[in-house]
Amino acid sequence: MDPRQEADCRATSSTAPGDDDDDGPKIIIHPGISDKEKKSVDNRQKRILGMLQKLDIKTSKAPVVAVLGSGGGLRAAIACQGVLGELNHVGILDLTTYLAGVSGSTWCMSSLYVRKNWQDHLAEAEEELKVRLQEGSWNPGTALKGIQEAARRSENFSLTDIWQYTLVYYMTKELLGSSLSEVRTRSEEGEVPYPIFAAIDNSLLSEWNEKKSLETWFEFTPHVAGYPLPGAYVRTTHFGSKFNGGKLIKKEKEKDFAYLRALWGSALADKxxxxxxxxxxxxxxxxxxxxxxxxxxxxxxxxxxxxxxxxxxxxxxxxxxxxxxxxxxxxxxxxxxxxxxxxxxxxxxxxxxxxxxxWGSTNNFLYQHEGLKDKPLDGMESKEKLHLMDAGLAINSPYPLVLPPVRNTQLILSFDFSEGDPFETIKTTAEYCSAHGIPFPELDVAKLNQEAEAPSDFYIFEGKEGPVVMHFPLFNKVNCGSRENISNMAKTYKTFQLGNYSQEDVHQLLELSKANVKNNKEKIMEKIRALAKEAPPAEK
Incomplete structure (x- = not known):
């Protein structure tokens, strides 16, 4: 072993989230969020507080607002772009602390976060998207080269590598070479909402199906990747590297966005x-x-x-x-x-x-780790490999990642781009919260079932405790009109879109998604004002 690598191994240890000032290969076994995320969120909240003051909203503490984008393949990626563009246009994105996504929404998020000052160039990103999604942007030779190189070089080659270079590349017409850790600086300075990308551990999917357990979920942030329950993470730069007993054995190159968006969007439908x-x-x-x-x-x-x-x-x-x-x-x-x-x-x-x-084969950073005893992931240390999948197999929206008290989310703006029941995500989330005693608004499920085929464009759910949830179905009777038009839109914009959308198709979907923000911006701002006023008054 290289002496420098031996030195790294000796320095590696399990630490609390606060002990992450350098970029060493430390594994974190501790509940809560990393100090770097805390720093990022604190700086973001300071910016938001300044924006609220400009809006003449007097408060000493900015409410924590999380925007959630669901899965839904290319439909979700395009619609997410439209939603973020309009949220930015009306000033609400400036008041957002967290941006979290599942599957197709992560395709949009990753494409934006690799850009510098992306929030200032969303209109340009929209125009580029319309052009990029045309047929000429797809190169089969590049895809073939990528698959063969991945098969030759990776001991963890899986369907995710194939998915990366075939379906994801074919649909998005984009291979992103940047890495998630490169987003750190902008996140830490609070320039953009702090991003959270969702996945699940496929080997723990049965735990979800039986118990709706959070331990199934796996999250990626610019700083760490791992299990929010019990709080077991590895630095994002070392995700995929080989560890044994908490010590780095073999450093692997950090996974780029091209691979990660295939992992996050690896199951657009049933098996x-x-x-x-x-x-x-x-x-x-x-x-x-x-x-x-x-x-x-x-x-x-x-x-x-x-x-x-x-x-x-x-x-x-x-x-x-x-x-x-x-x-x-x-x-x-x-x-x-x-x-x-x-x-x-x-x-x-x-x-x-x-x-x-x-799918999603990667080295288990918790292999032979001794810090998992009597924790929810006890037994994980016996597995050499992890197999990570699309979180849509659990819930097609990343609610479980923004609900933990450590993130203190007060308002959730849930944009649902799912295929089928537009309320499935929120209903499943309510079941999850009920099973674990997590505060969440009560739902009138019978009413939601009645409205599923022709929903409104806006729903608000509030309880005595927990976050306020605003839910926005993509296709609805406000932006589409009749039930027939809603059905036609769903058929036009399929999850598995293997053909090419015309620029007119992309434009139409962007406008439909924007309408859900444009038509409800005052309702969103009204709730943000109300939450801000609940905080103690600002000191003079």
């Missing part, structure tokens, strides 16, 4: 739909693309046995023969296992991950 879609996409990608164009645009280094063009031409011939053999079979019955023997060595890890249905 059967996702599996079928991946199979169809890869079949189409490998057997129907212009192979000459693909092979010439790929810039990867080939092995001695194959050059790019001969490799792809050979693969094309074998896929074509298989296509003829199976042309009479339905798409659902087609099995990639039958293609296994026909692929070259470089594609074997791809098919292996498909057959085993392995």
């Amino acid at each position: 059967e739909t996702t599996q079928r879609t991946i199979q169809q996409f890869i079949w189409s990608f490998l057997s129907q693309q212009d192979i000459k164009k693909v092979s010439m645009s790929a810039t990867y280094e080939c092995s001695d046995e194959h050059d790019a063009e001969s490799y792809m031409l050979s693969l094309k011939e074998k896929l074509s023969s298989l296509e003829d053999e199976h042309e009479d079979r339905s798409e659902q019955s087609f099995s990639l296992r039958e293609m296994y023997g026909s692929f070259s060595f470089g594609m074997l890890p791809v098919l292996q991950s498909l057959f085993t249905w392995t």
Whole structure:
């Protein structure tokens, strides 16, 4: 081992969140949030307090407002862009402390947070989005190169790597090379809302299904990544590195946003739909693309046995023969296992991950850690690998990450871009809170069920304790009109959008999402004013 790495290992220890002043590979086993997040939030609150004073709102303490974006694939990514743009336009984004997302909303968030001063350039980001989502922005050679390189270099290769370079890249037309830790400075200075990206531990999904337990959830912030319950984190810069007993064994390169947004958005539907879609996409990608164009645009280094063009031409011939053999079979019955023997060595890890249905494989930073005894994650130390997935498999909105008392959230602006029931996220959250004694507003579930097919654009839920929740369904009777139009919008903007939206389609979806903010901005500001006045009066 490199002596410098040995020194790092000796310096590594489990520490409280406050002991994170350097960027060493420390693991944090402690409830609460890191001191760096506290610093970020404090600086953000000072900025918000200044904005409230400019609005002639007298208060000594700014209320903590969290904006939540749900999942929903490309539909959610576009709609989230529209919501943030309009929140910024009407001045509410300046009053927001936290911005948290699941799945498709994290695609939008990550695309914005890599920009400097992104809050000042949201209009430009919208125009760029309209252009980027057109067909010419997708490069199959880049996708092929990425998959093969990931398969060669990563001992934790999984479907998430395939998802990164196929579906996520294909839909967003974007591969972000920046990393989450690069967002730290702007977060710490309070320039932007503090971001929280949601995932879940797939091995603990049964715990969620049975007990609605927070331990299933895994969060990413610019400073740490880990389990909010019981409070077990690793520095974001060291997520994916290999640890043993709390000591760094092998430092891995920090995961970039391209990989993380595939991890956060790795299950846009149920397993059967996702599996079928991946199979169809890869079949189409490998057997129907212009192979000459693909092979010439790929810039990867080939092995001695194959050059790019001969490799792809050979693969094309074998896929074509298989296509003829199976042309009479339905798409659902087609099995990639039958293609296994026909692929070259470089594609074997791809098919292996498909057959085993392995997602989000990464080194477990808690492996052999002794600090988990008598804690909710007791037993996690025996696992060498973690398998992280889309949090939408639990709740398609990151409520559990902003509800803990340590974040002191007073107002939640929940923008729901889900497919299907527009109230499913808030109903599941209410069940979760009820199971664990967490203050949350009571819901009239029967009424919400009646309105699900034609919801309003705004709902407010309040209780004696806990946060006020404002809920905004994407397609509603205010911005869409009739129930028929709502249904048509849902069909137009599917979660699995494998075609290309026109610029007009993107513009329409942006405007629909903006309308939900524009039409309710006074109601939001009214509640922010009320919460601000509940704080002790400002000292003269």
